[in-house]
Amino acid sequence: MAALDGLPPLRDVIQRHGLDAKKALGQNFLLDLNITQKVARTAGDLTDATVLEVGPGPGGLTRALLALGAKKVIAVERDSRCLPALAEISDYYPGRLEVMEGDALKVDFETLGIEGPIKIVANLPYNVGTQLLINWLTPRQWPPFWQSLTLMFQKEVGERIVAQENDDHYGRLGVLCGWLTQAHMAFDLSPQAFTPPPKVTSTVVHLTPRAAPLPCDLAKLEKVTQTAFGQRRKMLRASLKPLGGEALLNKADIDPSRRAETLSVDEFCRIANLL
Numbered sequence: 001m002a003a004l005d006g007l008p009p010l011r012d013v014i015q016r017h018g019l020d021a022k023k024a025l026g027q028n029f030l031l032d033l034n035i036t037q038k039v040a041r042t043a044g045d046l047t048d049a050t051v052l053e054v055g056p057g058p059g060g061l062t063r064a065l066l067a068l069g070a071k072k073v074i075a076v077e078r079d080s081r082c083l084p085a086l087a088e089i090s091d092y093y094p095g096r097l098e099v100m101e102g103d104a105l106k107v108d109f110e111t112l113g114i115e116g117p118i119k120i121v122a123n124l125p126y127n128v129g130t131q132l133l134i135n136w137l138t139p140r141q142w143p144p145f146w147q148s149l150t151l152m153f154q155k156e157v158g159e160r161i162v163a164q165e166n167d168d169h170y171g172r173l174g175v176l177c178g179w180l181t182q183a184h185m186a187f188d189l190s191p192q193a194f195t196p197p198p199k200v201t202s203t204v205v206h207l208t209p210r211a212a213p214l215p216c217d218l219a220k221l222e223k224v225t226q227t228a229f230g231q232r233r234k235m236l237r238a239s240l241k242p243l244g245g246e247a248l249l250n251k252a253d254i255d256p257s258r259r260a261e262t263l264s265v266d267e268f269c270r271i272a273n274l275l
């Protein structure tokens with residue numbers, strides 16, 4: 001297979017810049033550019049998109065995004081050791097890569113004034129991945145500022161994101177994602193795909209926003225799912241007692257003997273709208 005670009009192999013980049021992986025920053029790098037291209041391709045056509053990438057590290061995924069034609073990549077990296085390596089990529093693709101040093105959890109992406117359409121693509125640090133996803137799912141306005149999310153997670157988290165009712169992995173995260181997005185797992189990656197290998201299998205999840213999610217107040221929905229799944233093995237008449245129990249469920253026309261994991265997103269919204 002032809003080289004992705006004229007830049008040096010990532011192993012050389014890592015060695016030259018002394019980028020030994022730091023566990024505390026969730027650094028498990030993808031060094032195979034065929035794999036990073038597969039992740040980038042999951043985001044679809046990038047040629048008219050601005051891609052937001054969190055945690056570019058030595059730049060394997062960044063290079064794939066640019067080689068596949070992303071109009072622009074804006075990458076937020078917390079580890080300043082990676083900046084010289086990323087500057088080399090920026091020089092190779094003039095005007096197409098902007099690197100911001102900082103903690104992505106503290107960046108208000110919505111107000112950056114980035115030209116759209118915006119696609120978010122990232123091999124996320126596992127310790128902050130779920131929180132970043134929740135931040136992107138709960139912007140001030142809907143439809144959100146992003147057109148799609150293509151994100152790497154531990155497989156167990158990916159299963160919770162795409163889970164639907166009557167699935168063992170279904171819970172608060174599945175309800176939130178199902179309410180606001182259409183989500184699917186694109187493919188898995190074994191630990192050996194990463195350097196150093198993590199302990200668990202990873203998965204790439206692709207999410208697109210629903211144009212018109214059922215009208216529902218986020219705080220109320222969260223209250224219902226937190227209360228219901230807090231005691232997921234109990235019948236709803238017991239688990240939802242603090243919110244009104246049987247009377248509330250009767251009003252929502254839901255059998256009080258059902259359990260949280262059997263309720264569809266629509267049914268959760270129906271209960272939340274009665275609070």
Ligand code: SAM
Binds near residue numbers: 031102105125
């Ligand atoms: N994208 C690279 C790849 O695929 O090989 C690196 C992915 S590695 C799993 C996660 C990256 O996120 C690391 O480069 C790490 O330094 C960075 N990172 C960790 N916490 C971060 C945060 N809060 N904000 C921005 N970047 C962060």
